Amino acid sequence: MGYKVEVLDGDWVRKTINPEAGYTKEERARHLRRVAWIARLLARNGVITLCSFVSPYRDVREEVRKIISEEVPFYEIYVKASLEEVIKRDPKGLYKKALKGEIKNFTGISDPYEEPERPDLVINTEEESVEESTKRLLDFILEKVGGEGYGQDNA
Amino acid sequence: MGYKVEVLDGDWVRKTINPEAGYTKEERARHLRRVAWIARLLARNGVITLCSFVSPYRDVREEVRKIISEEVPFYEIYVKASLEEVIKRDPKGLYKKALKGEIKNFTGISDPYEEPERPDLVINTEEESVEESTKRLLDFILEKVGGEGYGQDNA
Numbered sequence A, B: 001m002g003y004k005v006e007v008l009d010g011d012w013v014r015k016t017i018n019p020e021a022g023y024t025k026e027e028r029a030r031h032l033r034r035v036a037w038i039a040r041l042l043a044r045n046g047v048i049t050l051c052s053f054v055s056p057y058r059d060v061r062e063e064v065r066k067i068i069s070e071e072v073p074f075y076e077i078y079v080k081a082s083l084e085e086v087i088k089r090d091p092k093g094l095y096k097k098a099l100k101g102e103i104k105n106f107t108g109i110s111d112p113y114e115e116p117e118r119p120d121l122v123i124n125t126e127e128e129s130v131e132e133s134t135k136r137l138l139d140f141i142l143e144k145v146g147g148e149g150y151g152q153d154n155a
Helices: A010-015 A025-043 A058-069 A083-089 A094-099 A130-146 B010-015 B025-043 B058-069 B083-089 B094-099 B130-146
Strands: A004-009 A047-052 A077-080 A121-124 B004-009 B047-052 B077-080 B121-124
Touching: A004 A010, A004 A025, A010 A025, A025 A047, A025 A058, A025 B025, A077 A130, A083 A094, A121 A130, B004 B010, B004 B025, B010 B025, B025 B047, B025 B058, B077 B130, B083 B094, B121 B130
Parallel strands: A004 A047, A077 A121, B004 B047, B077 B121
Antiparallel strands: none
16 A cells, blocks of 8 residues: 555564563563654654554553654554463463463463553454454554555655 | 654663663663664665764674664764864763763773774764764765665655
8 A cells, every 4th residue: 555564563573672671560661662662763754553562561551652642643452362262372382381380470371461441442353353353453554544644655 | 855864862762762771882782783673674664864873892883784784775974083082072071070980881981992994984073064074974875865765755
């Protein structure tokens, strides 16, 4: 569609920008504040920036919202799945290890997950197919960028 | 001129993206590797990104060059001034403190400064006026971006 888009994903950011990030509440908060500033830099240059992070703490998400929305629009999207379901999926085998006590500070097992109270969009991955979720997310993004000056570059 | 431009400056990055950065060689290296990734993200989205950092170590500058030039053009610009001159200027009073031993790991005083060997541009601030330096830097940037797809946004 000609939009500039970046995906800042947790695994990628931990490999590149933030290789020393840990998993305690304070380390996660530092990590996400940093990502918030980077997303703000990208978005103010017209780049639609999707940030996919675990971000389990309500107060840290509020900090992130504050940093970003000082300058550009911020939307919280809750990609929802129950603990039972994510334990079943477990693509990296991490829940299995966490349940055995082999990983500390693991969200949902040995650390809390504070559900968003008023997310801008909920993607309920247990009730929708991947295709349906993708379409809803894309429709949401297109509706939002329409009015907010993200130029389509047709050069 | 319609170009998208960001300046990533040391003081600003230490206030926002990297508030916990220190000044030892290892901490500076981590700081600059992080900035390199952020500059790469911006530049690959067509943002001309000027990075102004002390960056005193040759091997760290090489690492930065490697990270960035994997994907986008990187140019090393040496903003040159002698130690005598920067001690005289000292706008923040930091050299005065460092000379008294009140600041550790201070480049040029208690830590090395490894001069660039083959910078892409040298701005000799003791021989040129600010206006001359600015013009030379701008001419250099315009020459480089001309052929490299940094779109001018006239929207």
